[in-house]
Amino acid sequence: MRLSAFFLSCLLLAGTACQRPTDRGNTTPPVTNITPDAPLRNTRWVLRQLSSQPLHETFPEGQEPFLFISAAGTAEGQGGCNRFRGGLESVENDGELQFAPLLSTRMACPSLDTEQSFAQALGATRAYRIVGNMLMLYGNSERSGEPLAQLEAVHLR
Numbered sequence: 233m234r235l236s237a238f239f240l241s242c243l244l245l246a247g248t249a250c251q252r253p254t255d256r257g258n259t260t261p262p263v264t265n266i267t268p269d270a271p272l273r274n275t276r277w278v279l280r281q282l283s284s285q286p287l288h289e290t291f292p293e294g295q296e297p298f299l300f301i302s303a304a305g306t307a308e309g310q311g312g313c314n315r316f317r318g319g320l321e322s323v324e325n326d327g328e329l330q331f332a333p334l335l336s337t338r339m340a341c342p343s344l345d346t347e348q349s350f351a352q353a354l355g356a357t358r359a360y361r362i363v364g365n366m367l368m369l370y371g372n373s374e375r376s377g378e379p380l381a382q383l384e385a386v387h388l389r
Contacts, residue, residue: 269362270385272323273301277309277367277383282349284378289346297350299367299383307331307354311347314339316354327375329360353380 279297280287291297291312299309301320308317318334331354341347357369357380368379 268364270365270367272329272360272362272367273303275385276300276387278386279346279350279381280366280384281379281382282346282353283380287346289343297346298386299354307334311336311350313341313344313347316351326373327359327361328373329357329369331355331357350381356380 277299279299287297289312295310295312297310297312299307301307301323305320305323306317307320308315310316314337316334316336319332321330321332322328323330334351334354336351353369356371359370359373359375361368361370361375361379365385367383367385368375369381369383370377371380
């Protein structure tokens, strides 16, 4: 009798969760750590890895390599010493991304290896994928193989 009264009250409370008196466990939903994908445009993408090599260089404050693609479709950034700027050939059609030739300043810098590799990766980019706060640039439209570069979304304060 007691159990059928419980089920009858559950039926009367349609749409609300009913729990048997013996099942008094944790009813809060599990916490998930799903990070929504950062937008390609209007995000500062900081270089974290070239091919399979993480960056080990330290850069002076404000000079870390980054990429920024504006809402208007211009690309700009810094390679670690020199700044660059240019347009896009194609973007966002099924993950397509191709940069127009990027113009760069030509300041003398102690080490240009990272900067040159970053510029080569941008020049060879044909597609991208964003997963959470990570942007991966690929040299083929299938987005297969190892990414040319991996960048992290850094939100400005």
